Amino acid sequence: MVKEVLEHLVGKIKDIAGDRLVGVYLHGSLAMSSFFPESSDIDVIAVTDQALENEQYRLLTEYLLARSDHPFPIEISVLNKEQLQHWKHPCLFDYHFSEDWREHFEMKPAVYFNKGGMRDADLAAHLTILNKRGQVLYGSPIKEVFPAIPVEDYKHAILADYQDCLEDMDDDPVYSILNMLRVYRYLLDGMINSKLEAGEWGLLQLPEYQSVLRKVIAVQKGDSKLLDMQELDSLREAIHKQVKGML
Known part of the structure; x- marks a missing residue:
């Protein structure tokens, strides 16, 4: 199709x-x-x-x-x-x-x-x-x-989107978490990931959040799992703590 x-x-x-x-x-x-x-x-x-x-x-x-x-x-x-x-x-x-x-x-x-x-x-x-x-x-x-797009232009673009995800996660929590993770990975090692790839990387990078991340990944793949906003808020703050340390 x-x-x-x-x-x-x-x-x-x-x-x-x-x-x-x-x-x-x-x-x-x-x-x-x-x-x-x-x-x-x-x-x-x-x-x-x-x-x-x-x-x-x-x-x-x-x-x-x-x-x-x-x-x-x-x-x-x-x-x-x-x-x-x-x-x-x-x-x-x-x-x-x-x-x-x-x-x-x-x-x-x-x-x-x-x-x-x-x-x-x-x-x-x-x-x-x-x-x-x-x-x-x-x-x-x-x-x-x-x-070739200058690195600083790319970083400016993804960090603006990251800020939107950070502030408005309730609008689309799955997109927000996965997008924040791919920004985190790019800042850490320069890898450009899809949202799914970033989520799978996050399972290894943030092992204490594997349970909620598996739910997020499942929803991204089309599952209708219910997400706990308190768990998502905790994960968001954990990602942001790492990202702030690299800016």
Whole structure:
């Protein structure tokens, strides 16, 4: 099923972007063999040789509104070559869609591209992962398209996300704990992990929290286990204590 979704998505992007399309690239959990249908997104970045027209983004949005979350959520950013060749963090982008942005497009459909010059700090993290572990779905090789992202830009991006997880864990406790763990591991030894890999590493790194971590990992894999927020709070503080010591 995932293969069919990717093939259909890439085909649609090719149809809409035409000769302007440089490539379509996979990052995130699916690229790192940590995809679970019940909890994972399909994460894609498309690159064009020049910005597309509003009408092209309208067609892409129409497609994504109909297809995303049926059955898997799709998150996609579209960048052009100039934005990549003149890298500046946070990075400009031409277009973004995710389920978090669904209401934006449903309520304000007149302009579909990034007309306001918004920047996305998360792209430093996405492109770092893509450079390390991404996959080409269509087009030019990764090394020919994407710049090497400065380490400080990557750290800035993941630490901002880490802070959100630390402060708002109740919104998505499984994502928050696993993401905090992968930040912890990167700061400790420079390894770039998926959330699942970070959780499995945490079982060894924080043995006193194995019980709660096993529950978190089980939920990430699609189990419906109930989580104890008091246990999660304790684990969060244990991770944060280690991370603070490295900052």
